[in-house]
Amino acid sequence: xxxxxxxxxxxxxxxxxxxxxxxxxxxxxxxxxxxxxxxxxxxxxxxxxxxxxxxxxxxxxxxxxxxxxxxxxxxxx
Numbered sequence: 001x002x003x004x005x006x007x008x009x010x011x012x013x014x015x016x017x018x019x020x021x022x023x024x025x026x027x028x029x030x031x032x033x034x035x036x037x038x039x040x041x042x043x044x045x046x047x048x049x050x051x052x053x054x055x056x057x058x059x060x061x062x063x064x065x066x067x068x069x070x071x072x073x074x075x076x077x
Contacts (some may be wrong), residue, residue, distance in 0.1 A: 003054055004017045004054055004063065060061045
């Protein structure tokens with residue numbers, strides 16, 4: 001199953017997505033795609049940023065509202 005890597009802030013808001021096929025199968029690969037510098041990846045990991053592989057249905061439910069600015073995360077902030 002090809003899916004999407006989603007980039008999730010500590011608040012739970014999704015700030016990016018990319019097709020698994022263009023990045024790879026590991027969360028570390030996705031993190032490198034979104035954040036090229038190791039120093040920045042270490043900081044983000046310590047802050048609670050994470051990357052999850054999801055299917056299309058879960059992407060529509062979790063990522064799309066955030067990426068369109070229509071999620072509850074953005075309304076709280």
